[in-house]
Amino acid sequence: MQDDTGLLAGLxxxxxxxxxxxxxxxxxxxxxxxxxxxxxRPDGGDLSRRLYLSDTEVGGDSTLFHAINRGKESLAIDLKNEDDLAFLRTLFAKADVVIQNFRPGVVERLGLDYEAVKAINPSIVYASISGYGEEGPWVMRPGQDLLAQARSGVMWLNGDEQQGPVPFGLAVADMLAGANTCQGILAALVRRGISGKGAHIQTSLLESLVDFQFEVLTTHLNDGGRAPKRSDFRSAHAYLSAPYGVYPASDGYLAIAMMPIGKLQDLLELVELQPYRDDSKAWFTKRDEIKQIIASRIATHTVDHWLSILEPADIWCAKVLQWSELLQSDGFRILDMLQTVTREDDVSIDTTRSPIRVNGKRPTLGRAAPRIGEHSADIRREFEA
Structure with a gap:
């Protein structure tokens, strides 16, 4: 439900x-x-209600649905029913923002596209998310995260060179597109506050993934079009030299970021690194050889042993944590990033909180995701009045 003290209260x-x-x-x-x-939809609702990330179900819905829809109100609308469409247009007339991610052409057929909504509410901020934009040969392809990753080139940046394309283990295209859309909406709301004018915000999964790669794509566009070359040994970044990577220790894993090889040689007491000590070009061209030398040394002791040597020397490094270790750490707990959200039918689910703090406080909205159409009657009474 709405936070009356939030920055967007009233919208x-x-x-x-x-x-x-x-x-x-x-x-x-x-x-x-x-x-x-x-x-x-009255018959089944959002398809993500049945998109399971595990065999865990809460209140008849997936944990994914609960995570991404907590605190929202649900209005059941049959888009094939003229009376429901008429009420939806009534709702648009009083709304501030509309978001849709139908496949291109669907909202036009329904009469719910930006121009149609703008005719009802000229100051509306309307946001459209597609898979690949509104034009071109991929328009009607499924706008699904893995498929967008496949077409974006991003899979050639993950994993080791011999593995072939490796996707991210998260729905990164969806999350980036959602974040970009939110940014565009907020900018449009600022302009509307100044000029009274609405706007149509558009992005796609593919555009968001291209932007996600802006650093490495800029390099590719200006170095003769060379393809990214991942390390063959524990690759962490296709464009960064040794020692950048994750190394197995005797009891876990240690991440080591950018640093001069000579400094690392001294701290690890690795005479084998002497040929590469002052040859910064070799840190890339001989990246795999250097990393294998470092790995053989890191494997001889525990993570804490190496942290006790590297951290006092201001070496950028960290223990690689599993979720259980993260959740129990003081560094995580002090951020207060978790909450329990509940619903009147005894649904209770632990989930994350907003990553944004406002004036030192993190928003807290304690209600779980809604049942299908749970708020339909109240919303209709409110907006038909």
Whole structure:
């Protein structure tokens, strides 16, 4: 439900989207104080209710649905029903933001596209998320995260060289597109506050993944078009030299970031690194050989042993934590990033909180994701009045 003290308090967001990208965007707006009315089909609702990340189910829905839709209101709308469409247009007339991620052409057929909504509400901020934009040969391809990663080139930056393309283990395209859409919406709301004018914000999974790669793509565009070359040994970044990587210790893993090889040679007491000590070009051209030498040394002692040597010398390094270790660490606990959200039907689920603090405080919205159409009657009474 809406946070009356949030930065966006008083703003109403009508979210027609489903799955991840659009709902992630509206979740960020909700955490900043906006009211989010989620539009769902009466027969089944958002498809992500049945998109399971594990065999865990809470209140009949997936943990994914709960994580990304906490605190929202659900309005059941049959988009094939003229009366429901008429009410939806009534809702648009009083809304501040509309979000949709239908495949291109669908909202036009429904009469719910930006131009149609703008005719009802000229100051509306309307956001569209697609898979690959609104034009071109990929328009009608499924806008799914793994497929967008496959077309973006990003898979050639992960894993070791001999592994071939390796996808991210997260729905990174969806999350980035949602974050980019949120940024565009916030900018449009600022302009509307100045000029009274609305706007149409558009992005796609592919555009967001291209932007995600702006550093390495800029390098590619200006170094003769050479393809990225990942390390064959514990690669952590296709474009960074040794020692950048993750190394097995005797009891875990140690991440080591950028540093002069000579300094690392002294601290690790590795005479084998002498040929590369002052040859910065070799740190890249002989990256695998250098990393294998370092790995053989790191493997001889514990992570804490190496941290006790490297951290006092201001070497950028860290123990690689599993989730259980992260959640128990003081560094994580002090951030207060977890919350328990509940619902009147005894649904209770532990999840994360907003990553943004405002005036030193992190927004807290304690209500779980809604049941399908849970708020339909109240919303209809409110907006039909």
């Amino acid at each position: 109403t967001v009508v979210d027609l989207s489903q799955f991840l990208s659009g709902p992630y965007c509206s979740l960020r707006l909700l955490d900043l104080g906006a009211r989010v009315i989620k539009i769902e």
